Amino acid sequence: MTRLIERLARIQKERSFKLIASIVVLVLGVLAYSSLLVSANAPDAEARLLVTVSDVADGLVRDALASTPLPTDEQIAERLALRVERLGLQTITQEQALRAVERAHERLESPGGIAWLEEGPFGAIGGLIRNTTLVMTTQGGAVTVGVGVAAICAVVIGAIWLGIGLSFTALLLGGWGIAWPLMLFPTTAGFGRLLMGIVPLALMFITLLQAMRAALSPSLPLTAVARNVLSEAVRMKIGVVFIVVMLLLMAIIPLVQVEDQPLRYRVQQWMQYGLGLSYAILVLLTVFLSVSTIAFEQRDKMVWQTMTKPVQHWQYLLGKWLGIMALNLVLLSVAAGGVFLFTEYLRFQPAQGERAYHIDLAGNPTRGPNAREPSTDRQLLERQVLVARIAAEPDPFELTPQTLERRVQLAMDRTPNATEADREEIRRSFQAEWERLIETRLRDMVEERRMADPGTEITEQEVARFRQTIVAQLDGLSRAIAPGERRDFIFDLTPVARRLSGIRSRIQREIDREIDLRIREGTARAEDREQLEVEILTQRIDRGDIPPMPELTLRYKVQAGSNDPTAIYRFYFLLNGFPYPDPVGDQLRPVSAALNQFQTLTIPSFFVPDSGLLELSIISERSNPRVSVFQPGDIQILFPAGGYELNFVRVIAVLWIKLGFIAAVGVLTGSFLAFPVACLVTLAIMFMAESAGFLRESLEYYHIDDHRGNINPFAVLGRAISLPISWIFATYADLKPVERLVDGRLLSWRSVAWGMSVILAWTGAVLIVAWAIFRKRELAIYSGN
């Protein structure tokens, strides 16, 4: 047996084997993709794939069991045959329908019972094929699946050329071979599913690690040290524990999800915990590995044998950092791959209110021509979660040149036949109003100051400070709405307006083309153009042949100085003067909101005019007991700016760079501190960095003096320490990539580039300090004593 294993190990490293195996994988990949393509393009493919006879039978039997009187199996079978035919699946006989009903009974009555081929790897593969074909029926789905198949082939071929092709296959077959029988029994099914999930993750890790080792194989000190770190991580307990825990968690989380929950919550939870926990584990791994790889080498004197070779100090340190970054890249890729693939799998599961993907409980499709409205869960999932949205904040109350122009434009939009002279007039009136507001308050403040301190001259700096205070006060007042009062918030949604304009232009062009064609054919007259436009547009709307409009989401949180979880406040919304939601007759429809929780409200995009400016007016109902406050960041309008896939890639990139900063700090502390102290210091810096945003917000309310004006020296010290920390790590803390992904918010390339530049700059600075310290050290002294 040993000899056979050795022989196989030798074979998989031979060039001829690698060539043949690669060709086989390529051919299989092409065949698989072609089959899926053919299957997806078959007539009624979508309907056929979305629903199987078993699905429909399950639904009917479930409904029947809940109805009175209880229908017979023959009656259910008759309904089944009709329903299946109506859905266009296939024609089945009464006998076949009866058998399907009996099997549905069995499944429902013995939930632990598992059909042989519907569980385990075959079931999983069957489900995967079905879902993949479904994806191909969507717009752009063929490309997505093509990329996915290519990626899988690339990974497998990569494994082959790395000399682990047969090991890869053996692990896969072995792991799943053990998992499958375990899944046949209820008591071990959970463990079997865990094994099913962990095997591909482990294979991905092994393959990527081998690839990284190959990439670091050049004969240079930098890459040699980096490669050594990889070996250390996977062969020493300190690294192995974290890696195993991460892979286990990734495999366990899907198993503990509650299936009754709305699908969007399950997807969000999976992304949050899958990526969030993986990142947390990687942070700890980075801290301990970056510190130990240098501190232990100095303690155990291995560094002597390295630094007596022609290795510069910076090469040693940079090599260590590079090795940790390489390991993090591998592990993040595994986490990202696992999270992404399972998210895609979840996407195609039935949401609440669905029997299957885009099939409602009644069995009607909710997509494509003659589609019904998708369930709320499905809509929210696809429009608010699996999307990348920009969050637009309202303009501040302060009248700056930009905000002035926006207010002027809004006023112009509402003024029919407005001229440039009108614009100028409006501008002047806004400016005058603003100055009047400021001057009135300024006068009062100056008067108050003089009364408190008579004879003292008020300096220009003081006046400027007073103005700042007044502006801040006015801004605060503009966000506070007393019962019965109204406040207006202006949002600049120019990107939405541009997109709408683009859609309209495209539709207009298509309609014009169609009209021109009809005119040329002689089936229409030129003078009837306007009427034809309306007619064609109406037909397209009826057919559902209109490109999807971007959906806007109003996201808001009400604070009222109370923590009462049962308190409900009511508001009326106006969009550019129009009530929303639509009134019932003359009655405005209020929107209810709980306190201190984010609420969302979908806004149709047609409210956004060509100027892109949307004024949201909020009226607090008189029955509300307190003043409602919308703090900065508590009221936003979100609109889609791209798909979540690219957002996902950006999120992973940011996480990787953040880990790089932590690794650099670990390298620095490990170069001159003992292991325990270095770990503590690194963890402390990491916590400071992560909590810098919270620090910054807290400092706004943190006073160094009490109400009597007595300065607290500890407060001064605390502020002195906290301020630079919050400034240094501001960018680091503001980049909350996982949160944005889970909330469906865009992490733009610009913010990624900026964030990465700042973090990389700090990383470089930390590494330079580490080098400056390390090169001064007498390595033979610090040997643990």
Added chain:
Amino acid sequence: MPDSVSNATRAKGVPGKAEKPIVAAQDLTKIFKDFWLRDRARAVDGITFHINRGEIFGLLGPNGAGKSTTIKLVLGLLKKSSGRLQVFGRSPTDVEIKRRIGYLPEESYLYPFLNARETLDYYAKLFRLDRRTRLRRIDELLDMVGLSGVQHRQVREYSKGMQRRIGLAQALINDPELLILDEPTTGLDPLGTRQVKELILELGRRGKTIVLSSHLLADVEDCVTRMVILYGGKIRQEGTCDDLLVTRSRSVIETESLDEATLADIRRVLEQHHKRLDRISAPRQRLEELFVQLVERARTERLATSGAQHGGSTASFLKSMDADDGDRLLDRLVRDDAETAIPKRESIEVESRQEAKKDAVIDSLLDAYDEDSGQMHSEATEQAPERSSRRESEQGPDVDVIDSLLSDAEHRKGDDAGEGDRGR
């Protein structure tokens, strides 16, 4: 520099005294300070020494003498407190000189999670060796140190001796010009020790400069050409082995075994010259020699071992010479030049011994011996011990010495007949 060594180095085609030393230290001092920067320990105190190219240089001393500190100063692992120190004409912290240095520390500080092959591969890459050279050298070194059979086992599973072997291999991976060995034979069995010593000597013959620090004085004595003895951070003694070890005030004569009558005659002769015979004993074989014989026999009988195999021949890249060196060697061999390193050294020692001691007592003893030699020959020959390489070569010069003594004695018979008769 003793003539023997300078002649030896000249034989290798390397310039003699005119070349700068590879390591030059002048008033070198290292003081360890505590956290408050107070002087705690003066580990090295104003030492001055140099190491020439091609030497095998010994650093001796008890624990705490400053040997390891000196080595670490040379390697740049410590910074000197004062004095001058240059290695290859540059500061010890210069990274470029480390391409030419190989270092084996007193303990093997290896990565426990790497196997032997990976360890050597890692260190080879630090020298930027190309793949082909790297693989070739790794194979040869593993074979040389006897670890080919266990090369895929992680170092953490190795015995101490195996770790020392791999440590030695990594010190040689870059074919260094200067090899620094700190306690190289620690943890090795006598066979391994023998191999290391032979390797050191061979590397020395090939022009490597070797710095050897060891507590095992016999090992140092067998290998080095020149040494310093440190105590308390200062140099107490320095010189060649001969300078330091040869006791010029006494004589040792080795013959075939003697019967009582002959011994009585010898005593009488010595008494006539007012000398005393302090000791007569049968020479002992060294334990190392016996051990080596037994193990060689066991190897021949192919007895199994799960430890390190006994090493193979010296790695070819270590034995390789450049073309000029090769031509000069061939020339020497073709010319049958007397200036080959090993024979000349023994002959010089013999001559110097001979020159140092022209004692009439020896002459008269040899006269007596000469008369009886025919009866005493066979027994002495059977008991003749095997020697180390240096001592084996001494048997040749011993014979030469006796021959020359005999010829000298015969010469003196004619001149000094009165003295010899007076002794009787």
